[in-house]
Amino acid sequence: MTELQQPPHANRGVVIVKEKEENVEKPLVSMVDYIRVTFKTHDVDRIIENVLHLSKDFMHEKSSGFYGYVGTFELDFIKVFYSAPDDNRGILIELSGQGCRQFESFLECRKKTWFDFFQDCIQNDGSFTRFDLAIDDKKTYFSIPALLKKAQKGECISRFRKSDFNGSFNIADGLTGGTTIYFGSKKSEAYLCFYEKNYEQAEKYNIPLEDLGDWNRYELRLKNERVQAAISALLKTKDLTLIAMQIINNYVRFVDADENITREHWKTSLFWSEFIGDVGKLHLYMKPKTDFYEKSRNWLKNSCSPTMKMVLEADRYLGKNDLSDMIVEAELSDKQQKMLDVFMAETADMVV
Numbered sequence: 001m002t003e004l005q006q007p008p009h010a011n012r013g014v015v016i017v018k019e020k021e022e023n024v025e026k027p028l029v030s031m032v033d034y035i036r037v038t039f040k041t042h043d044v045d046r047i048i049e050n051v052l053h054l055s056k057d058f059m060h061e062k063s064s065g066f067y068g069y070v071g072t073f074e075l076d077f078i079k080v081f082y083s084a085p086d087d088n089r090g091i092l093i094e095l096s097g098q099g100c101r102q103f104e105s106f107l108e109c110r111k112k113t114w115f116d117f118f119q120d121c122i123q124n125d126g127s128f129t130r131f132d133l134a135i136d137d138k139k140t141y142f143s144i145p146a147l148l149k150k151a152q153k154g155e156c157i158s159r160f161r162k163s164d165f166n167g168s169f170n171i172a173d174g175l176t177g178g179t180t181i182y183f184g185s186k187k188s189e190a191y192l193c194f195y196e197k198n199y200e201q202a203e204k205y206n207i208p209l210e211d212l213g214d215w216n217r218y219e220l221r222l223k224n225e226r227v228q229a230a231i232s233a234l235l236k237t238k239d240l241t242l243i244a245m246q247i248i249n250n251y252v253r254f255v256d257a258d259e260n261i262t263r264e265h266w267k268t269s270l271f272w273s274e275f276i277g278d279v280g281k282l283h284l285y286m287k288p289k290t291d292f293y294e295k296s297r298n299w300l301k302n303s304c305s306p307t308m309k310m311v312l313e314a315d316r317y318l319g320k321n322d323l324s325d326m327i328v329e330a331e332l333s334d335k336q337q338k339m340l341d342v343f344m345a346e347t348a349d350m351v352v
Contacts (some may be wrong), residue, residue: 027139030244030282032100032114033219034132037121039091044082047091048073049352051120052080052103053110057348060338067092075342075350076292078103093126097134101289108288109347115238118231128227134242135282136197137216139274144179144196144216150254150269151181157253157264160184177203183252189226190251193219220247245280292342 004028004171048056059073059080066072069081069092077099081092095103107113121128148165150156156163160183168177178199183192197217220243224228230243255266311323332340342350 001051028135028137028278028282030133030135030287031285031287032095032132032133033097034130034221035093035095035100035128036130037093037126037128038089038118039093039124039126040088041083041125042082044073044080044091047093047124048080051093051117051124051126052078052106053120053351054078054106055350055352058338058342058345060335062335067318076102093121097132098289101287103294104286105288105347106351108286114284114286115235118235122231122235128231129224131222131227131230133220133222135218135220135244135279137218138214140216141278142216142271144181144194147254148179148181153257154263155255155257155266155269157255157266158183159251160188184351189223190247191221191223192248192251193221194221200307218248220244227268244282245276248279249276290347293339296339 026175039051041047048054048059052191053071054075056073059075061071061073065069065081067081068083068087068089069141070084070087071082073080073082077095077096079099081094083089084092103117107117113139122125145167151163162184165180167179178196180193183194184190195217197213198209198212198215200217201207201212202216222243230247254269254272256269258266307324311326312318314323315322
């Protein structure tokens with residue numbers, strides 16, 4: 001491969017994005033986007049307190065789980081699955097993208113970073129089985145559809161054997177609705193996904209596309225041994241480029257065709273060299289989110305508020321208090337009580 005800019009050793013660590021900084025656009029921002037880590041123990045109290053550093057009093061327990069686990073302790077999108085006493089799979093911590101943002105509020109409260117969390121996992125004999133890193137590109141170093149065309153012409157040199165893609169378009173006007181390219185197999189231990197995030201967000205939240213501007217998202221998904229190696233290297237140097245730059249550049253390289261030389265010697269495309277060079281300058285950003293159970297509140301607002309307003313208007317007309325009586329007489333479930341405790345608590349109240 002053409003020699004590219006080496007990652008500068010000074011750009012390390014984690015940067016916490018404050019609210020006043022969020023309006024300042026950064027062309028390339030990376031965040032932890034998904035984590036799974038397992039522990040060969042059934043001592044769920046120890047894992048919650050020594051790894052997550054959360055008070056179990058604020059977590060809801062339910063007698064069901066995923067991936068073969070029999071129970072779950074959860075604080076919204078922060079989930080801890082536990083197995084049966086005779087099941088050696090032990091305990092699994094799972095943080096989705098939203099769970100990562102919520103967990104960052106606890107890290108920030110404790111003045112800790114993701115590196116501290118990784119270290120706590122290792123000190124408690126944790127084994128990482130999934131790690132996703134997301135890179136948001138507001139500069140858009142390249143067009144995803146153009147990248148796809150380039151790959152289809154054979155101008156992508158990769159260690160992956162296959163790639164996949166999907167997209168959509170409007171039948172009425174033929175306008176595209178966003179393109180996604182997958183490098184590698186979803187079953188492999190390393191997997192890359194490049195897509196147009198602005199189209200995804202516009203459709204998800206019914207926002208005009210022009211309001212979002214240009215926005216690409218690049219996701220690096222590692223599993224099992226690849227995660228273990230990446231986390232170990234990351235802890236030694238606190239350098240994000242060991243994950244971001246080396247993984248991307250190791251697996252994918254876009255080139256310009258030249259019929260005068262063999263394909264493996266084709267020159268790296270300028271846009272790709274510029275992109276990889278700037279990936280090498282990445283910090284790991286944290287965007288702590290203290291809004292918990294937002295999904296439940298949105299459901300209440302969107303699904304129940306019209307009915308509640310109808311009853312309220314009827315009460316006013318009839319001189320009754322049916323709505324207030326319903327609310328006063330309602331009994332909270334254990335999960336709803338835990339949700340209420342979280343709503344009323346300060347972040348510091350929930351950490352240990």
